Amino acid sequence: MQEEVSxxxxxxxxxxxxxxxxxxxxxxxIDQATAIEDREERNKAAKYIISVMGSLNPHLRDVPDFxxxxxxxLFIMSDFKLDVNSPYPIPSEDxxxxxxxxLKYPQNFPKYRFYGNNIKYMIDVANSWEDSExxxxxxxxxxxxxxxxxxxxxxxxxxxxxxxEHLLELSGGKLNLSKxxxxxxxxxxxxxxxxxxxxxxxxxxxxxxxxxxxxxxKGHLNKNNQNKNTFKK
Numbered sequence: 001m002q003e004e005v006s007x008x009x010x011x012x013x014x015x016x017x018x019x020x021x022x023x024x025x026x027x028x029x030i031d032q033a034t035a036i037e038d039r040e041e042r043n044k045a046a047k048y049i050i051s052v053m054g055s056l057n058p059h060l061r062d063v064p065d066f067x068x069x070x071x072x073x074l075f076i077m078s079d080f081k082l083d084v085n086s087p088y089p090i091p092s093e094d095x096x097x098x099x100x101x102x103l104k105y106p107q108n109f110p111k112y113r114f115y116g117n118n119i120k121y122m123i124d125v126a127n128s129w130e131d132s133e134x135x136x137x138x139x140x141x142x143x144x145x146x147x148x149x150x151x152x153x154x155x156x157x158x159x160x161x162x163x164x165e166h167l168l169e170l171s172g173g174k175l176n177l178s179k180x181x182x183x184x185x186x187x188x189x190x191x192x193x194x195x196x197x198x199x200x201x202x203x204x205x206x207x208x209x210x211x212x213x214x215x216x217x218k219g220h221l222n223k224n225n226q227n228k229n230t231f232k233k
Contacts, residue, residue, distance in 0.1 A: 018077045022053060027077060034082045046084040049074060112166060114153035115146055123171050139175050140182055143167055148190045155191075160184045 017027055026049070033045035053070050060066040068088045075082055080093050110120065122142050129135040147163045164178040 018079065019073060022056070022073075022077070026052065030074065030078050030082065033084075034078050039083070042082070043084050046074065046082065046086075112170070115149050115166075115170075119146055119149065120170060123167070123175065127171055127174050139167075139177065140184075142175075143177060143182075144185050144190075147184050147187075151187065151190055157187050 014024070015027075017024060029045075029049050029052070033042055033049060036042045036045060050067075050070050053073070054060070054066075057066070071086050071088050072091050075086070075090055076096065080091075110117070119142065122138075122145075126135060126138050126142060129138070143160075143163055146167060147158060147160070150158050150163065160183060161178065163184060164176070168176050168178070
């Protein structure tokens with residue numbers, strides 16, 4: 001009994017599995033194939049292991065791209081020590097250790113962050129347009145959206161002159177509404193729209209559940225009333 005206990009193997013004492021999804025038995029097959037001295041026998045063993053790996057996903061076994069993936073995983077699981085003839089280019093160990101290129105995130109640090117990057121993009125588009133009624137309409141839409149964003153960030157009222165100054169600053173002095181007779185939307189209307197959207201986001205998903213719950217309660221009460229009437233009869 002003591003001898004059987006001493007021969008037990010624990011995963012913490014076993015060699016590390018490179019690709020655990022295939023299990024330890026397949027890893028042992030690959031280690032045995034790597035230790036075969038005859039190259040022809042190694043090639044036969046490698047093809048057999050590929051067939052076993054493909055049997056785990058039979059619907060993808062005959063797909064060429066999937067076969068390429070299996071051969072790559074075979075070399076990876078052998079720690080690139082398996083020397084066999086592969087129908088595909090043998091991957092190098094440097095590819096696995098190679099780090100991906102760093103993604104270039106937009107590093108924008110605007111002065112008025114509550115407007116967002118989309119407002120700045122819309123302003124740049126408006127600057128690229130020629131003077132026309134369509135451009136004037138776009139600038140007015142941008143200014144109204146800026147006012148709504150400002151009110152979402154600061155619940156206090158804001159004058160149109162402040163929005164016009166910010167628009168002039170963000171456009172590089174090209175979009176100036178302070179000299180025009182245009183007026184932006186009323187603060188009360190914009191705040192009402194923001195509140196309506198927030199209420200939908202908070203309570204929109206809960207209303208169907210409440211209605212359903214109430215209907216279930218009513219049905220349960222009606223059923224009890226019917227049972228009472230039956231007993232009375």
